[in-house]
Amino acid sequence: MSRRRCRPATMLAGLLVLALSALLLPPTSVAGTVATGTFHPRAVPLTELTVVSEQVAFGLRRPIAITGLPDGRMLIAEKDGTVRAYHPDTGLAAEPVLDLTARIDTSDNERGLLGITPAPNFARTGILYVAYTSLPAGTLTLARVPITAPERLQVLLTQEHAEYGNHNGGQVAFGRDGYLYWSLGDGGHANDPFKSGQNLGTLLGKIVRIDVNRTCGAKPYCVPFDNPFVRAPGARPEIWLYGLRNPWRFSFDPVDGSLWIGDVGQGLVEEINHIRPWQGGANLGWSCREGTPVFDQQQCRPGVRYTDPVFEYDHYNDNCSVIGGVVYRGFKTPEAWGTYVASDYCSTRVFALRPKSDGSYESATIGNFPTQPTAIGTDVHGELYVLSDLPGWLNRVRFERVQPASGGGATNR
DSSP: OOOOOOOHHHHHHHHHHHHHHHHHSOOOOHHHHHHHTOOOOOOOOGGGEEEEEEEEEOOOSSEEEEEEOTTSOEEEEETTSEEEEEETTTEEOSSOSEEOGGGBOOOSTTOSEEEEEEOTTHHHHOEEEEEEEETTTTEEEEEEEETTOGGGOEEEEEEOOOSOSSOOOOOEEEOTTSOEEEEEOOSSSSSOTTOOTTOTTSSTTEEEEEBTTSOBTTBSSBOOTTOTTTTSTTSOTTEEEEOOSOOOEEEEOTTTOOEEEEEOOSSSEEEEEEEOGGGTTOBOOTTTBSSSSBSOGGGOOTTOOOOOOSEEEESOTTOOOEEEEEEOOOSSOGGGTTOEEEEETTTOEEEEEEEOTTSOEEEEEEEEOSSSEEEEEEOTTSOEEEEETTTTEEEEEEEEEOOOOTTOOOEEO
16 A cells, blocks of 8 residues: 655644644543543642632522532532522522422521532433431431422432431532442431441441432332442441541542542541542441540440541631532642642631552641631532632632741641
């Protein structure tokens, strides 16, 4: 077969077309760029980063959960049962896009609409998954609902939670494996009154994992065959992780599929856990332990392996409740790529963590969020936003480079 020679002028024209095409292409999503392996940022030490917040919306009523949509909007859950939409080009929409107030029990400070996440095929179906405490008795409820047809809401899974109004958990999110995860608190009050954390016979104090794309018998979901307790006598097969107190917020890293959990402590320690996809069945310790310290020796069992948090901080110095965050995978600050960011509801300190190649973690405090942060989320491009509870604010967050403080200030675990 003969070969045709490429003339220089033709080659130059072709290169010009390719260059112009690259400039005209729409921005690549975080997931797409990660999948193709085309983005290789160089992170800097955490002590060289700080966070800056810019208020972009106000007038929200106790906003407590946030999620991004493929069309660039952010959906914000308000505690009373409404969902509002924000777009950076048009601002906060005046009317809610979804109203579930007739179903929601808001009788306690911690009850209400607690978590929202879009279905992976949301652009086609408009399906939203929601977690809330339902009327009349505060039952923890996981459901799915077409955002334009709230009357078609379908309850998937419930857990009774009538005795106390606190410790409801409430995060809901899809993992990279396509399964839906949901966090539930230990039942409330203090000292794990029902001893739920170490009890595999209840969903309280757990993170569950279910397949919502199939139905099995009378259930509107299936239990994945590789869930760790599928064949354990007396155990709920939906359980993925146990030994949690109040996992208010968790998130998945879109790059490696690992799970980051902020588990609210009782009075001594607030903790952050980092669980890899192969660690299903991990026991995070409560209420044998609160963080790494022993809390209730009677709940500790010989021969049981507990998974340590990767970061913990004391419940004092204005701290009160860890707000689990997200791993930064945006593009505006490549130096921060791969950094997990969390906060505390009372102190508003911003805690940054990053895994190291030796298995330890780099950590630093890199600033403060606005008052009363309740949830940290990302838009479709991986950029950060944070909600403020009673002020009703939405803030955009960005990183800035700073000179490291004398002495460093970072801690490793």
